Amino acid sequence: MITARDVSVGYDEHLVVDGVGLSAGPGEVVGLIGPNGSGKTTFLRTLYAALRPRAGLVTVDDQPVAGLRGADLARRIAVVAQETPSDLPVTVADMVLLGRAPHSGALAAFGRDDHRVVAASLARVGARHLAERRYATLSGGEKQRVLVARTLAQRADHLLLDEPTNHLDIGYQHDLLRMVGRLDVTTVVVLHDLNLAARYCTTLVALHQGRIVATGTPAEVLTPELLREVYRIEARPMTVDGCLQLFFSPVEEQSTSPSGV
């Protein structure tokens, strides 16, 4: 269970996140959506205490994250963040082993069980065969799977993902989110693709200019009115095989009256 109440984050005078809150319970997949610069990533970073909010409170299982030591926090919350690649030749096995770090002493060697956990985590995401490869040589889809495997090795029951489907082809996008949805953990995910959000999230929180503009089920949040206001796009919602999907078309430049929806 992750909850955030009235979280505000700012640099200097400017508030990037202004009074945002959410609550994600066990097994839920909460999607954070909103246009570029709406504060999604900044808000997500407060959830794992990488950023200290100016105001508000974030708790995991009713304990404030600000009060938890680094390793304690990492045993509860695992994160797939956006990362610029490093030059150093890390192997996939070492990458996933990092997830074991919060579980072992600073000087102790990783034991046989740590390696078993890594093997099982890689197997779970279908990447066991990649263990000895160098991370930098993987395709985008394989990289994301490995990062998810690391969160599994971390054995946290909360998972935060920041645009995990970036740079993935459509097959991998669905693959990844379906896998995440089946993990049986509390998940908060930042997503750009609204149709993915509609399909895989149980709850959506829409941010615009640092504030929440809507929250609820995908059907409640992804309304033509909201999308026009927030994204300046015309959207036609439809239900295909019981799942909400959206068809988009650009807003007419001069037209003052909303075109037929």
Added chain:
Amino acid sequence: MSATGQAVSPGTALPDLDPLDDLDHDRRRRRGLAWVGGLTVALLVSLPLAVALGPVAVPVDVVARVVGHHVFGVPVEVTWSPAQESIVWLLRTPRVLLGAAVGAGLAIAGVALQALTRNILAEPYLLGVTSGASTLAAASILFGVGTGIGSSSLAGSAFVGALTAGVAVFLLGRVGGQMTSTRLVLAGVSVGYVLQAATSFLIFASDDPDAGRSVLFWTLGSLTLATGQTALVTGAVVLVTTLLLLARARHLDALAIGDQTAQALGISPNRLRAVVMAVTALCVGALVAASGGIGFVGLIIPHVARMCVGTAHRLLLPVAALLGAVFLVWADVLARIVLAPQELPLGIITAIAGAPLLFVLVRRLNPTR
């Protein structure tokens, strides 16, 4: 999974472990132990050989007896000449030990700095410490800043110069409270340039025609000033630094991948960078004070060590330290005998040996493997 109580039980996400699939745990362990063990043996064999070799060769058994006599007070009959005794005990033993310590120190400093800048071209002198040491040593030699003559005070001013430069890079790199990798690299480069200019200016402004030559010692590096004391002090500094870095091995692993990854694992990247940087700067300051700036070791050895044992710092640090020690001990042997009786500056040997390795690395770095 059956939810007992209110909260989810930990690890619900993970399927059952496969008891048979442990990623070849035993093979990994054996490989690590083999590298550390093999390199330790290589170092232990290299040390007496390196003492024995030189313009005047001394038989290895004489080396063993002289050292045994001095260190353990082994009561052996004195069968060696006084000249051999002073060569072994006063000249070469301190020099070889200092070489091992400096090689190890440069290698671990390189490992640490490459991890915290995530830049494969980072090396110990990135911190500007060599330039700082040269500048103050030049001021000391040429204008008697400090007490002037006497190697210990020269080492003292070199140390002060090295540390001042390290602190300057550190402060510049931290402007605005955030110390990013790029900023750190840029700060190091700019401080280095300013100090090199200052050194050149000092040499130019002095009347001493030999000024350039005496300053060259600090820029090219040499083990000729080794004494028993400098060898012991430097060795102790390197040992402590290794332990301090080893205690943060996991954190360095995460930092080497990225700030976001480190934060996701509950590590504060800025604090870690500050601590590692301070520890490394102190260590490199001591190395430069003892031996000047010996190039290439701190750049190349970490890469070679990574090729041997991978990027996990818990194994990488000791392997790099041992490799660096062995490498520098043998580089110094070459420096002594190639043009004997004249001695080559050590920096020339390390550059000649290091540059081809760098070419190999450049080719190997092809990300498509």
